[in-house]
Amino acid sequence: MKTVQELLKTAYQLTLEHLSGRPHVGSLLLPLELKKTLGLKLNSEGASDDVIQKEMSNFLSFSANTLTPQFQNQLFSGLNPYALAGDWLSTIINTTMATYEASPVGTLVEKELIQHMNSFVGWKSGDGIMVTGGSNSNLVGMLVARNTLFPETKTKGLGNKIFTAFVSEESHYSFDKAVNLMGLGTKNLIKVPADKNGAIIPSALRQKIQESIARGETPFFIAATAGTTVLGAFDPIRELSVIAKEFEIWLHVDGAWGGSTLLSKKHRHLMAGVELADSMTWDTHKMLGTGLISSFFLTRHTNALRASNDSGDGNYIFHDSENSIWDTGPASLQCGRRIDAIKVWLMWKALGDNGLEDLVNQLFIKADRARDLIARMPELELMFESHMLNICFRYKDSKDPDKLVINVRQKLLEEGHHFVNYSTRGGKTFFRMIIANPELEESHTRNFLERIVTLSKEMN
Ligand SMILES: Cc1ncc(COP(=O)(O)O)c(C=O)c1O
CATH class of the missing domain: 3.90.1150.170 (Aspartate Aminotransferase, domain 1)
Incomplete structure (x- = not known):
């Protein structure tokens, strides 16, 4: 049996080879072929370290190589080295973001990042939290919207209201999942036509909202997409914000992909009006290459996130103390939460x-x-x-x-x-x-x- 040091040295060596290694993306094997190649079977007896090393190597060789520039299949490619180093540190420190006491540095780093990112959105205050991906952030956006506009739904449920949410037909499928999870019904996610280049048509949105109201429903949520998944289109946020205000509806911006354009003076016009939104999704693991997962839910409202999420008896973990206002657990859907912030922060600090x-x-x-x-x-x-x-x-x-x-x-x-x-x-x-x-x-x-x-x- 290898010592911990020897085992990690092997893994580190394989990682370095992978980083500097194959220029190609890896040929795709059919599942049954691949199954034969890998020693997948788990047995009552453990395996030797040689076998373990071979399986580590198989894992790297037969996975798609997303580090190479020829990987253009997803909305991410490559990996920033500072972020990678941060990810390793997060793994080894192996703690949870639930409380300040378990994760003092992680908590402060995350808060600093959120404040800094909110300033790029154009919000002087506000709040935010890192989540398990853009899909999850969109779900959190919908939850915070409903619980803020209709606080009684948190304790009493939906009552006899039919809540409707509005997205463009080009929006990400995570919104369909969100309405499903929230018990709103997938047919109450109303898809609004987009123009020929994929941006939502504001007049069509207004019409869909009016039709929904005429049916006796309760429109509560509009999501603009900043950078659609397939065409890369940007919905006109400023125009949507006028509609949201008119009907008193929450405006969320799904900037999972396009959010990083806010960092560029040249390209941030694509998201003009974003400061008028109530909340936003921003994945840095996409355009900034910080590694999966690094995803943010941001909001201009200061107390909405915690008020919407905090529930249940968490007093076994959240103790009253002078530090407890720093605990991020009550504002999250998770209990155990990795310190994803450190990788993003290290890269931001460096660059x-x-x-x-x-x-x-x-x-x-x-x-x-x-x-x-x-x-x-x-x-x-x-x-x-x-x-x-x-x-x-x-x-x-x-x-x-x-x-x-x-x-x-x-x-x-x-x-x-x-x-x-x-x-x-x-x-x-x-x-x-x-x-x-x-x-x-x-x-x-x-x-x-x-x-x-x-x-x-x-x-x-
Ligand atoms: C516009 C948009 N929103 C949300 C998501 C979901 O993000 P994640 O993969 O981090 O869950 C994606 C993913 O591609 C996306 O393109």
């Missing part, structure tokens, strides 16, 4: 606001270059007008361009050099390339696009 602004600006420059390259390749067409890091395109000259996208993507996955996603809108299927990795160079994009053209010609 400063200016370094992060540069990071965001550079990604936008890379995305513009990718769009230019596509525009100059006669075989390819851009599907939407976008200024974000989502690039939706496909091969033009095909009898069945939709099927071709899916087949070419499958071939790319088998080759293991490029990992890109596809999506369908208005009956058309296209590649969705995401620019999120600061290491991405123009040559990567050129090679990738050329490979798509070559394969499309061959497979057409």
Whole structure:
């Protein structure tokens, strides 16, 4: 049996090899093939350290490599080294954010980050908490909205009211999950039409709200999306805030993807009016590469988060003391909560606001270059007008361009050099390339696009 030091040294060595290692994303094996390759079976006898080392190595080799710039399948790619170091520190300190006493530094670091991030939103005060992802943050937004506007629902439930929530048809599916979890009914999440480039149509929102009121329902929540998942569209927050005010509805902004544009003087206009919103989701693990999970729920209201979440008899853990106002547990849906804040804070401390602004600006420059390259390749067409890091395109000259996208993507996955996603809108299927990795160079994009053209010609 290895000592703890030896075991960690092995894991560290494998991690370093992984960091500097394969340039490709990893070929995708079918589940049954992969099952045969891995020593998955758990037995009554333990395994030797050699076997353990091999399985550690298998885990790294057969997982998708999201560190390489050719990983463009998700809204994240690459990993900031300060954030990685912070993640290791959080793992080894292995404590919970529930109370100040169990996590004094983590608590202060999280509060500092939230205050700083709120200042980028345009809020001088307010509150916030780190959560298990953008989906969870959207759920928290909906919960805080309902419990703040209708405090009796926290203790008495929904009564005979039908609460309705409004999002664009391009919004993330986490809102459907949120209404389900909150017992509101999935059909009471009302989807509002978006324009041809994916932004919500404000007049359609007003009409849907009026129709809901006419049916005797209680509209309580609008979510604007800042950076939609597929097209990268930004809903016009300022216009939505006027509607929210008119009908006394909570306005949440889902900035899971686009929230980081607030760091850039050049691009923050995409979220103009965000300071008028009541709450916001912001994932730094997406555009800023802080590693999954680093996700924030932010609100301009000072007491709403704690008042909405605090429930049950927690006196076995939350003791009355002069420090207890610092406890974040009562404001969270979780009890045990990892210190995700340390990784984001370490990176922010190292790079400063200016370094992060540069990071965001550079990604936008890379995305513009990718769009230019596509525009100059006669075989390819851009599907939407976008200024974000989502690039939706496909091969033009095909009898069945939709099927071709899916087949070419499958071939790319088998080759293991490029990992890109596809999506369908208005009956058309296209590649969705995401620019999120600061290491991405123009040559990567050129090679990738050329490979798509070559394969499309061959497979057409
Ligand atoms: C716009 C938007 N909101 C929310 C989410 C959910 O975020 P998470 O994956 O952190 O739960 C995503 C994920 O892609 C997203 O694109």
